[in-house]
Amino acid sequence: MKPIRNILDSIKPHVQKGGKFHAFHSFYDSIETLFFVPDHVTTKGSHIRDGVDMKRTMFMVVLAMVPALLFGMWNVGNLHFQANGVTDFTLMEAFWYGFLKVLPIIIVSYAVGLGIEIAFAQGRGHEVNEGFFVSGMLIPLVLPVTTPLWMVALAVAFAVIFGKEVFGGTGMNIVNPALLARAFLFFAYPAYLSGDTVWIAESADAISGATPLAVLTAGQHLDLSLMGMLVGNYAGSIGESSTIAILIGAAFLLYTGVASWKVMFSFFIGGLTMGLLLNGLSAQFPENAYLALPAYQHLLIGGFAFGGVFMITDPVSATQTETGKWIYGFLAGFIAIIVRVLNPAYPEGVMLAILFMNVFAPLIDHYVIEANIKRRLKRAAVAK
């Protein structure tokens, strides 16, 4: 700790105002604050402050994603070996294969994202915000493992610049940057983000690489047990398939209170409600097998669980009011299943539903706050 402090202290004068390398002060700050909480003291207002800061809060979300990440790495290897007809591979072999495939994506995501964040922080004279801690991990987890690295870089750059920095940085953005990155690729390079071939690394087609949702959208019967849905050893984006791993993360987020349980809970209720409605319709449209998929299974496949735990709970792009959180979560879950089942163009609806609700979140807040204002006016009228 002391040697690091000494190195930092010896560099500091050069990056401070008037120093030779003042242009790099934001970069220096981000490195310094990574190692040390700054020695800033309170100057106005409360003299003591809570021990938790933004870095820690954001880091907790990254921690919560670790189970999904580790499982995803294993699953990449698992599917690869299966697709190539290899059967006698060990857990570590599968994991190691996946690790080597996924790590570059994560590195590219963080390098590009943080690079841009630092550049903007520099320009604005701000400290680097920790928001990208989370986005940088979310983006790899929602992409197919075969996504080319240059595409990852492009998507990250687009999401950070147009999703976040043009609005003023973390805390000011309208939509979830990680989802925007995925949406960007989804629409710009659809061939790389959908279809049967993209989900398995170096596949020799010994097994089909179709995701459960693609199977269902094609109107075929889904041959996946309930256990399979929970464990998630099927094709899909890196981090989305294992419901169990995601639920471990969810438990952690809820326990620490980092994510709003109201949003998460109402999202799943929304999905379930729409699923049940569709089940009700299935008697009238027997030719559409998708309608008959048991509602709870909707919550277990595709990106629903991942979206409900890690995406919709982003506090910045969600509604800010507690009442609004119920409405927001419910509608997002509801719409996700509508898009998923009733729109043949998109096998998955979670991404679009959440992005859609991101845009509507300020409107929901507006009405919740208006209600508060009306309540206040009414009280004043009664008092007179």
Add this chain to the structure above:
Amino acid sequence: MSKSIQIKKGLDIKLKGRPENKLSAVDVRQYALKPTDFNGVTPKMLVNVGDKVKAGTIVYFDKTRENLKFASPISGTVTEVIRGEKRKMLEIRIEADGANESINFGKEDPKAMSREQIINRLLESGCWPMIMQRPYGVIANPQDEPKAIHISAFDSAPLAVDLDFALEGQAVAFQAGIDALKKLTKGKVHLNVHSNETKSKVFIDAKGVEINQFSGPHPTGLVGIQIAHIDPINKGEVVWTIDPQSVVILGRLFTEGVYNSEKVVALAGSEVKNPQYYKLKVGANISSLQSNIADGAVRYISGNVLTGTQIEKGGYLSFYHQNITVIPEGKYHSFFGWLVPSPKKHSIYRTALSWLTPNKEYRLDTNLNGGERAFVVTGAVEKVFPMDIYLIPLLKAVMINDIDKMEQLGIYEIIEEDIALCEYISTSKINMQSILRQGLNSMYAEMS
């Protein structure tokens, strides 16, 4: 009929150095009046350096509201006027002569006096500034007719002052003060006590007041929170507030006929050797308490840790405060402090570990514990702010100086202390109290 209200939202921050119920007298020679204690007051001197004053002699008045006058707490000589930037008056220092001479305003029973007479007596003696008003958190306007007057009879802030103890033996003066206040409003005088902890007869047997019972964590003891639960302030309404020790000082003006600002002041905090109470007058220099304070890099605060004002070593007690708090300064780097949970830090969040030890007393310092960020985390403020106000949208309205929105979102109902806990728990380390003050000031300027 008395109400009993239980408040669930809030947070008790347990700190080391709670004051023991022991009262000492100290000889203080140096005093200072600090015009900066008051919001919106532009001081104009009435005496010169070298002039002799008595307790109750008016030293300065407010240029914008000329009937607001500020009196010397003791008899002595005006020694110095300390000015800051742009010659802003910071302190008017007075050296006590030890003679304890006071201007005699005459003993009188406030019940037999008219509203006018009482107001004039309070204004002339410099007692008036003890009465605050909502909205804006400024000194009450004598021309206003308040809808009610509220007094909180307990303190819930960290290292709280035991008001039962502080008012021991002050029943007569307290009642006289209440009698005077009763004349000032056509509405009620609310005395808000703690359901279980307020035991003092001074409060419980007070006459002519509506007693409301409260229980719950901080900020339950704040008068603003209590008002919101009893009878919230609406647009166009004015409510006055005063603290119990000031009621006693105000009462003495009638029972003794003098401005005697002596109150029981807690010296508390982890850096105090033997935390206890002292009898001090408003503006007293704290140097005589120095022997009870540990050496090292410490911060002296007039008031409590959440809302107090930083003062210098050897600074002076502010007008409204009843505690001096001393805590360590936090100017240090902590290695991976954001990642490794420290047992020394306190947090409301479960991402740290302090929730496992709810009864531990902490030695918290002034470190910001992070850097300033934009608003990100939502839903946290709601846990410690027991009012029906959307605080973050309100603060954002202040930041863009949208007067209409501020009014609609309820800025009239709150002052800085009400949101101090929200500021404490902010992971974005946003100075919410000063943002709110900025909003209150622009509202005040707009409305007057």
